[in-house]
Amino acid sequence: MITLSNIEKVYQTKTIETVALQNVNLHIPKGEFVSVMGPSGCGKSTLLNIMGLLDEPTSGLVEIDGTPISKYKDKELAHIRNQKLGFVFQSYHLINDLSVLDNVELPLLYRRGASAAETRKLAMTALEKVGLSARTKHFPAQLSGGQRQRVAIARALIGQPEVILADEPTGNLDSVMGEEIMNILLHLNQQDGTTIVMVTHDENMAHKTERLIRFFDGQQVSDARTAAFNFQQV
Amino acid sequence: MIRHLFKLIWNRKKSNFLLITEIFFCFLVLFGVLSFIVYNVRNYTKPLGFEHDNVWLLTMRPSTDSSALNHQNLEQVLQLVRTFPEVQQASLTSSNAPFAFSQMNNNLSYGNVKDVMADFYEVEDDFKEVMQLQVREGRWFGMQDNASHHAPIVINKALKQQLFGEEDALGKLIPVNDSTNYQVVGITEHFRAGSEFAADEPAFFTRLNLPRSPNSFWSEVLIRVKPGTGIAFEEKMVKQVAGIGKGWALEVTTLEKMRQNKAKLTMIPMIALGLVCAFLILNVALGLFGVLWYNINSRHGEIGLRRALGAASGQIYRQFIGEVLVLATFGLLLGVMFAVQLPLLQVFDVESIVYTVAILGAVVVIYLLTIVCAFYPSRQAAAIHPAIALHED
Ligand SMILES: Nc1ncnc2c1ncn2[C@@H]1O[C@H](COP(=O)(O)OP(=O)(O)OP(=O)(O)O)[C@@H](O)[C@H]1O
Ligand SMILES: [Mg+2]
Numbered sequence: 001m002i003t004l005s006n007i008e009k010v011y012q013t014k015t016i017e018t019v020a021l022q023n024v025n026l027h028i029p030k031g032e033f034v035s036v037m038g039p040s041g042c043g044k045s046t047l048l049n050i051m052g053l054l055d056e057p058t059s060g061l062v063e064i065d066g067t068p069i070s071k072y073k074d075k076e077l078a079h080i081r082n083q084k085l086g087f088v089f090q091s092y093h094l095i096n097d098l099s100v101l102d103n104v105e106l107p108l109l110y111r112r113g114a115s116a117a118e119t120r121k122l123a124m125t126a127l128e129k130v131g132l133s134a135r136t137k138h139f140p141a142q143l144s145g146g147q148r149q150r151v152a153i154a155r156a157l158i159g160q161p162e163v164i165l166a167d168e169p170t171g172n173l174d175s176v177m178g179e180e181i182m183n184i185l186l187h188l189n190q191q192d193g194t195t196i197v198m199v200t201h202d203e204n205m206a207h208k209t210e211r212l213i214r215f216f217d218g219q220q221v222s223d224a225r226t227a228a229f230n231f232q233q234v
Numbered sequence: 235m236i237r238h239l240f241k242l243i244w245n246r247k248k249s250n251f252l253l254i255t256e257i258f259f260c261f262l263v264l265f266g267v268l269s270f271i272v273y274n275v276r277n278y279t280k281p282l283g284f285e286h287d288n289v290w291l292l293t294m295r296p297s298t299d300s301s302a303l304n305h306q307n308l309e310q311v312l313q314l315v316r317t318f319p320e321v322q323q324a325s326l327t328s329s330n331a332p333f334a335f336s337q338m339n340n341n342l343s344y345g346n347v348k349d350v351m352a353d354f355y356e357v358e359d360d361f362k363e364v365m366q367l368q369v370r371e372g373r374w375f376g377m378q379d380n381a382s383h384h385a386p387i388v389i390n391k392a393l394k395q396q397l398f399g400e401e402d403a404l405g406k407l408i409p410v411n412d413s414t415n416y417q418v419v420g421i422t423e424h425f426r427a428g429s430e431f432a433a434d435e436p437a438f439f440t441r442l443n444l445p446r447s448p449n450s451f452w453s454e455v456l457i458r459v460k461p462g463t464g465i466a467f468e469e470k471m472v473k474q475v476a477g478i479g480k481g482w483a484l485e486v487t488t489l490e491k492m493r494q495n496k497a498k499l500t501m502i503p504m505i506a507l508g509l510v511c512a513f514l515i516l517n518v519a520l521g522l523f524g525v526l527w528y529n530i531n532s533r534h535g536e537i538g539l540r541r542a543l544g545a546a547s548g549q550i551y552r553q554f555i556g557e558v559l560v561l562a563t564f565g566l567l568l569g570v571m572f573a574v575q576l577p578l579l580q581v582f583d584v585e586s587i588v589y590t591v592a593i594l595g596a597v598v599v600i601y602l603l604t605i606v607c608a609f610y611p612s613r614q615a616a617a618i619h620p621a622i623a624l625h626e627d
Contacts (some may be wrong), residue, residue: 054542055621075546080542093539093624096247102238109238110544116237139245155543 001163001197002028002051002171006045007060009046009218020036022218023157030162033189035206039212044199045090047215051197052085053077058219072219082110086156088166090199093142093149100151101136107159124129124158130184146177153184166198170205182230235556250561253525257565257604260518261596265573267511268592272446274431275499281348281539283390283424284332284365286489288463291331292455292471298544302447308451309444314474315455320463324365326442326452328356332365333492334425334454342416342438344397344408352393352436355427360442364458372404372420375441384417384443385410390425391437398540416440450625467589486619487554515603523606530554530611537615551616558608560599565598 007024010017020043028034028051036044049055050062053069060071061174064080072080073229086107094103104123108114127133131151149169166185170178182205188194200207206212210229214222242252294311296304308326315324328352330336338356341349361367362374370391379386385406394403407415416438426432441454459467468486475484530537537550545553573593577586 012437047596049621049624054538054543055619075548076542078544078546078549087542089539089542089624093535093542095242095539097534104541107543108237110540110546142279159544197360220351230300 001030001032001065002026003061003063003066004050004057005061005063007047007050007057007062009043009050009055010058021050023220024060024220026213026223028123028163028195028197028218030195031189031193032211033186033209034198034211034213035198035209036201036213036215037201038195038205038221040095042137042215043218044176044215048167048197048199051163052087053081078110079188082107082159084162085160086161086164086194088149088152088164088169088173090167092140092150092152094151094155096140098139099136100132100138100140100143103140103151104154104158112158119161122158123154126158127151129157130154131180134184146180149173149177149181153181157188160192161194163195163197166196168199168201170200170202178202184206239553239556240304243564244559249529250564253482253522253561254448254565254568256518256521256525257562257600258568260514261569261600262572262594263514265569265592267507268509268595269576271504272591272595273433273588274504276432276585276588277433280434281424282332282426282430283422283426284367286332286365286431286493288459288461289364289489290335290457290468291333291487291492292457292460292475293487294455294475294479295483296451296453296455296479297483301451301524304451304479305447305449307482310478311475312444312455314478315457315471318467318471320459320467322458322460323360324455324457325358325361325364326444327358327361327454327456328354328442328452329454330355330427331454331456331489331492331495333429333489335496337428340611342393342397343589344406346535350393350396352389352438353427355425355437355439356442358442359438364456366376367425368423368437369420370423373417374375374420375439379419379441380443380446383415384415386419387416387438388420388422389418389438390422390436392424392434392497393438394421395592396436398533405522412607429500430493431497431500447448470568511550515599517626519603523605523611524623525556526554526611527614530615534618534623535617538620538625541618541620542624547616550618551612554612554615555608556604558584558604558612562600562604564598571598 004024004026007021009021010019024047036047038044039184050057051196060224064084069077101123104126105119108119110124124133126137127136130153132147132150135143135147143151149172153169164185169185170181173181185196185198186208189196200206207226208228210225210226212224213220281426281470298304312324312326315321329340337353339351339353342352343349354538362369367374369388374388375386389403397403398406403418403421406418408418409415425435426434427437453521472484540550545588570593573589576582577589
């Protein structure tokens with residue numbers, strides 16, 4: 001699905017040069033639920049941005065379904081993001097001036113041939129999945145943090161992407177809420193076969209996924225199957 | 235997408251309020267100025283109804299109060315003027331000669347139509363030839379009017395329309411007072427003598443009969459000279475006229491000069507308003523640009539998000555241009571709602587087409603203005619890298 005080879009990412013500002021990622025080699029196969037852990041500033045969000053085609057590595061190769069992304073033009077990258085990828089961001093990134101329903105519908109706005117009625121129906125279904133069908137007319141400011149994150153997840157779901165990239169989806173939530181979000185993601189992975197890459201600070205969450213990659217200072221330090229994977233295998 | 239934009243703008247109506255108000259007021263001012271300009275330009279393109287080239291105006295101010303003597307001298311002056319080979323025709327006129335800074339008007343009523351305000355011109359039979367008027371119906375004044383029972387008048391098309399509508403006007407009597415009536419003997423085309431920018435207002439001519447008006451004096455003569463007649467003849471004529479009217483103050487000017495003076499009266503405010511308007515537009519443009527620039531820059535997070543969700547950079551660009559157009563549309567809708575009151579309530583006596591053109595013109599200018607102002611900020615927005623945009627939030 002996604003393959004990274006020899007990825008290096010250097011942020012260049014006037015005074016300092018930050019190496020955010022270094023010598024990263026990863027392959028995420030279809031249908032896998034991967035968690036990424038590491039201390040703050042070790043490059044997790046940067047990694048997700050590169051996987052999500054939002055950013056380009058300074059050097060190295062990014063392949064989506066076997067095709068290097070350097071082959072694509074901006075328009076084609078946008079198309080891939082729209083069709084194949086779903087994002088859940090660290091800080092939700094909802095548009096405050098749009099209702100919950102409108103926020104969830106956004107990805108389909110950029111998809112050709114999606115009729116308004118169809119879009120509405122899909123948005124309702126997505127909101128049902130995250131248990132928010134009673135809040136469709138609300139605005140993000142009227143929701144709790146957990147509810148906002150669920151809206152963001154519904155938005156990531158609506159386009160039925162092959163991959164969901166989630167950056168600390170439970171980071172700002174209490175454990176009960178975090179649990180709920182985690183269950184939604186697990187469900188997606190198991191029922192729909194959605195590939196998920198999730199950044200997390202929570203060991204418990206990470207151990208519910210199949211594979212755990214640890215980062216330190218821009219480098220992969222470990223990449224291993226979890227107990228959950230072994231459990232699933234048995 | 236359009237629906238999405240309307241929703242977005244509508245939900246942001248509070249923060250967009252100022253921008254919409256700015257566009258609204260800009261529209262109103264533009265509409266006012268354009269109405270004024272369109273009105274004048276439209277009048278300008280209509281025929282004047284007369285030919286002013288090679289027409290001179292001789293003005294005479296007698297030095298004595300003896301009206302009998304003055305009248306006698308005036309008859310001699312006219313006789314003299316008409317004998318010059320350079321002169322084709324000459325006609326006395328009331329002081330409101332074409333392009334003069336003088337006006338005379340009168341209320342006319344006919345049947346149910348009451349008090350139509352019309353300019354009136356007291357002129358001699360030769361006036362038609364001097365000014366080369368076109369008589370479309372009936373006839374101009376002539377010797378046969380000497381015997382007529384009623385005071386003959388020739389009216390212009392505009393007056394005919396207002397007084398008689400579709401009815402035949404020729405021969406109709408218009409009461410002046412208890413003992414006299416005007417009788418319509420002819421109808422001319424346009425007669426817009428005030429200025430080239432004057433509207434096509436109702437006007438009529440009464441017959442000035444010098445021999446029949448003893449002790450009366452008219453101080454202005456319109457003279458049609460042969461093409462190419464110049465200053466030498468003017469001097470010769472003035473000298474000979476001065477020989478008749480001893481001590482008279484004489485002045486000769488051309489209608490062309492008077493036309494230019496009169497045109498300035500409209501052109502200057504039109505240009506001034508145009509300049510003020512241009513400055514206003516420049517100001518609004520700068521303001522608009524600033525606000526858009528700020529708005530778009532404070533929405534980097536949103537831009538990044540949209541890019542992440544699959545918007546191509548061109549779509550971001552079109553979104554922001556689209557938003558500005560929607561904003562402009564809100565402002566313009568408000569503005570047009572106000573503007574259409576003018577023709578609907580007929581606040582001024584101006585044809586609706588003038589307002590229609592002004593509204594359309596102002597709408598087009600404002601749309602162009604907003605597109606131009608939104609162009610650069612939107613380009614910038616579209617160029618923002620999605621990762622950076624998301625990072626900034
Ligand atoms: N746009 C940028 N410009 C400069 N430096 C950046 C930029 N984005 C990230 N960095 C730097 O790159 C490094 C990795 O950042 P990143 O956001 O990937 O960390 P992270 O692992 O997601 O941290 P956290 O757990 O706190 O979210 C950090 O040192 C950060 O300062
Ligand atoms: Mg991060």
